[in-house]
Amino acid sequence: xxxxxxxxxxxxxxxxxxxxxxxxxxxxxxxxxxxxxxxxxxxxxxxxxxxxxxxxxxxxxxxxxxxxxxxxxxxxxxxxxxxxxxxxxxxxxxxxxxxxxxxxxxxxxxxxxxxxxxxxxxxxxxxxxxxxxxxxxxxxxxxxxxxxxxxxxxxxxxxxxxxxxxxxxxxxxxxxxxxxxxxxxxxxxxxxxxxxxxxxxxxxxxxxxxxxxxxxxxxxxxxxxxxxxxxxxxxxxxxxxxxxxxxxxxxxxxxxxxxxxxxxxxxxxxxxxxxxxxxxxxxxxxxxxxxxxxxxxxxxxxxxxxxxxxxxxxxxxxxxxxxxxxxxxxxxxxxxxxxxxxxxxxxxxxxxxxxxxxxxxxxxxxxxxxxxxxxxxxxxxxxxxxxxxxxxxxxxxxxxxxxxxxxxxxxxxxxxxxxxxxxxxxxxxxxxxxxxxxxxxxxxxxxxxxxxxxxxxxxxxxxxxxxxxxxxxx
Numbered sequence: 001x002x003x004x005x006x007x008x009x010x011x012x013x014x015x016x017x018x019x020x021x022x023x024x025x026x027x028x029x030x031x032x033x034x035x036x037x038x039x040x041x042x043x044x045x046x047x048x049x050x051x052x053x054x055x056x057x058x059x060x061x062x063x064x065x066x067x068x069x070x071x072x073x074x075x076x077x078x079x080x081x082x083x084x085x086x087x088x089x090x091x092x093x094x095x096x097x098x099x100x101x102x103x104x105x106x107x108x109x110x111x112x113x114x115x116x117x118x119x120x121x122x123x124x125x126x127x128x129x130x131x132x133x134x135x136x137x138x139x140x141x142x143x144x145x146x147x148x149x150x151x152x153x154x155x156x157x158x159x160x161x162x163x164x165x166x167x168x169x170x171x172x173x174x175x176x177x178x179x180x181x182x183x184x185x186x187x188x189x190x191x192x193x194x195x196x197x198x199x200x201x202x203x204x205x206x207x208x209x210x211x212x213x214x215x216x217x218x219x220x221x222x223x224x225x226x227x228x229x230x231x232x233x234x235x236x237x238x239x240x241x242x243x244x245x246x247x248x249x250x251x252x253x254x255x256x257x258x259x260x261x262x263x264x265x266x267x268x269x270x271x272x273x274x275x276x277x278x279x280x281x282x283x284x285x286x287x288x289x290x291x292x293x294x295x296x297x298x299x300x301x302x303x304x305x306x307x308x309x310x311x312x313x314x315x316x317x318x319x320x321x322x323x324x325x326x327x328x329x330x331x332x333x334x335x336x337x338x339x340x341x342x343x344x345x346x347x348x349x350x351x352x353x354x355x356x357x358x359x360x361x362x363x364x365x366x367x368x369x370x371x372x373x374x375x376x377x378x379x380x381x382x383x384x385x386x387x388x389x390x391x392x393x394x395x396x397x398x399x400x401x402x403x404x405x406x407x408x409x410x411x412x413x414x415x416x417x418x419x420x421x422x423x424x425x426x427x428x429x430x431x432x433x434x435x436x437x438x439x440x441x442x443x444x445x446x447x448x449x450x451x452x453x454x455x456x457x458x459x460x461x462x463x464x465x466x467x468x469x470x471x472x473x474x
Contacts, residue, residue, distance in 0.1 A: 006063045008370045010243075011327060013251065013275040014175055018372055021274065023242050029060050029069045030241035032233040032272070034250055035125070037076040038106040041297040042113060044317075044332055045247075045281045045288060051318055052278045052326040052373070053245045054119040054409060059369050062361065062407065071122045072236045075110075077103045078128040078228060083212040095212050096129045113298040116314035118409035124236050128228040131235060132214050140234035142223045143216050145265045146203045154264040155203055159194035162204035162218055167197045169260055175275060176252035201257050203227050226257035233271075234262065244272035248279055279329045308334035315411045316341045322375045322408075344410065345451050347382060350389035351402040351412055359399035361407045378408070422453055426468045429455075433466065 004026035011018045023029045033053045036042050053073075060069045077099050090098035115121075131141050146162055149155035154168045166172045173179050202224035207213030213220040233241065239262070246255060255275065262271040283294040300306045301317060320340035324330040362385070368377030382404050388397035405412055425444050432441040445455050448470070456469045 004064075006370075007367070008059070008063060009372055010274055010276060011372050012273075013277050014270075019274070021242075023064070024240065024273070026064055027068050029064050029243075030237040031057065031060070031069070031071050031243040031245065032229070032237055032241060033071070033073045033122075033244075034229060034246040034254070035073040035075050036110055037079055037082075038103040038110060039079055039081050041106055041299050042110050043288065043295060043297050044283070044301060047114070047117060047298050047317065048281055048321055048326075048330070049245065049247050049278050050114050050119055051117055051321045053276075055322065055326075055369070055373060055375070056243075056245070056276070057120060057122075058407060058409065059366070059373070062366065063370075070124070070237060072124045072126065072233065073122040074229060074232050075103075075107060075125060075127045076228065077107075078132065078223060080222075083222065087212040095214065098212075099129050109299060113302065116302055117298070118315055118318050118411070120409070126232045126235065128223075128232070131228065131231045132223055133216075139236075140231045142227045142231045143204075143214075145227060145231055145234075145261065146223075147217065148265045149203065149261065152264060152267075154260075156196065157218060158196075159192070160206040160219075160221075161194070161202050163195060163200045164203055164257065164260060164264075165196055166199040166201075166260065169264055172199075172260055173256060175259055176256045178252060178256070201226065201253065203261070226254055227261055229254075229258050230261040230265070230271075233258075234266070239266040240268050240270055241272050243274045243276060245276040246278075248277045251277060276326075278326045279324075282329065282331050284333050285331055308337065312337055313341075313411075315344060315409075318409060319344055319379075323379065325376065326373050342450055343379075343383065346386050346390070347401060347405060347410070348412065350386035350398055351405055352398075353389050353393070353395060354398035354402040355395055357399070359396075359403040361403050362400045365404045365407065378404070422448065422470055426455070426470065430466065430468060 004023045005020050008021040009018050010021050031053070033049060036046050050073075053071075057069065057071045060071075082099055082102055083095070086093075086095060086098035086102045090101055093101070111121075131139070133143055134141050146155060149164065150157075150162070153165075155162055155164050157163075204216060204218055204221050204223055204227075206219050206221040211222075213222050233244070244255065244258075259271045263269070282288065283292075283296065286292050286294055288294055288296070296307050298317075301312050302314060303311060305311060316337055317340075320332065320336045321330070323336065323340060362381065364381045365378045368374045368381065371377070382401055385397045385401040385404070388394045389401060402412060425448060429441045429444040432438075432444070448455060453470050456471070458467055458469065459465065460467050
């Protein structure tokens with residue numbers, strides 16, 4: 001294993017195969033993941049890559065050492081809507097400072113939300129606005145990369161824009177498996193006359209006097225979407241790095257164009273060696289959208305009763321997201337959250353039996369995750385450990401489960417008991433008993449026991465009526 005291979009295999013979108021992960025430098029494993037655009041609060045779809053690549057970050061830190069992993073996740077705050085709001089609300093401030101004020105609330109909320117989801121902070125979290133113009137520290141910047149692309153014959157100025165010339169890159173489209181012929185103008189697509197090729201994309205666009213912008217060699221303007229990640233990844237990870245991650249929806253055009261910019265600017269064969277993409281997310285079987293009425297933010301799930309009529313703990317959201325393999329589509333539903341919550345209750349009750357001494361992360365957990373983040377295999381082992389701990393009073397199994405939960409970012413403290421919900425369930429059960437519906441009454445007792453709540457029936461000494469008390473069963 002002198003080449004840095006430690007048993008981890010990952011599905012590489014670039015090759016469409018599962019490959020051994022061999023880092024460029026085992027002493028500095030480098031990963032970049034596209035972060036949120038902080039125009040508005042992050043929605044539940046944004047949470048999936050944050051959680052998925054947090055698991056990968058934790059696994060890499062375990063395999064190579066926490067000090068030998070550099071994880072960069074950016075914040076996109078260069079956006080026409082954000083820019084316009086900054087100019088409107090803070091016209092007297094420098095643009096970057098005005099954008100900072102506009103995005104402070106949403107960025108702060110994002111950090112708060114993802115912390116509750118059990119994610120570790122990235123090593124670096126650069127903001128796009130900090131990398132538009134040349135920097136005092138000499139790190140890569142967007143204007144510098146665009147200048148290099150023009151000098152190398154991969155970009156051109158036309159009609160107030162600087163465009164990437166896709167025709168200058170013979171193997172453009174390797175990631176998405178699209179070739180230039182497939183990108184010719186279709187009947188419904190209007191191709192701008194100033195483009196050399198239909199697929200050419202904007203690197204820089206001029207701003208009108210009423211629009212926000214930064215000074216550049218091509219006039220006052222603003223960068224295109226894709227160039228920011230090329231600049232920020234190069235700034236912290238170098239011209240070629242190990243892993244680039246993001247959602248499936250980013251493969252084309254964003255990641256494809258990142259690759260084109262970076263390779264052509266630096267003259268490299270690749271931008272990153274491994275490309276990982278998480279699958280799409282639906283909500284209750286439908287595509288999430290405001291028009292469908294099923295658009296929900298992370299904060300709404302955590303702090304309001306919008307979804308399923310209740311608030312949901314962060315670790316429940318985390319487990320529900322990880323119960324489906326990261327590359328598969330996920331149907332985010334109340335039923336899935338309830339399933340995750342019940343599983344977590346069992347794990348927490350069992351882990352509560354562990355001695356105080358720390359145990360190593362079970363080898364089976366690492367082995368499962370090393371197979372392209374096969375969380376289902378890891379969770380099966382954790383449920384088995386929970387069964388051993390609870391059924392056999394096995395302290396060693398409890399300790400192993402506790403270690404696995406900590407490793408995967410789950411809270412160990414038992415969830416707060418919802419006393420109102422228990423009282424409502426007890427009242428419903430007593431009504432069923434009065435109606436002699438014993439099967440339904442037993443079902444409620446069993447459901448509460450699954451949640452760690454044990455019912456005790458007795459009689460009121462004064463009236464002789466049935467009364468039911470309860471206790472949390474550890």
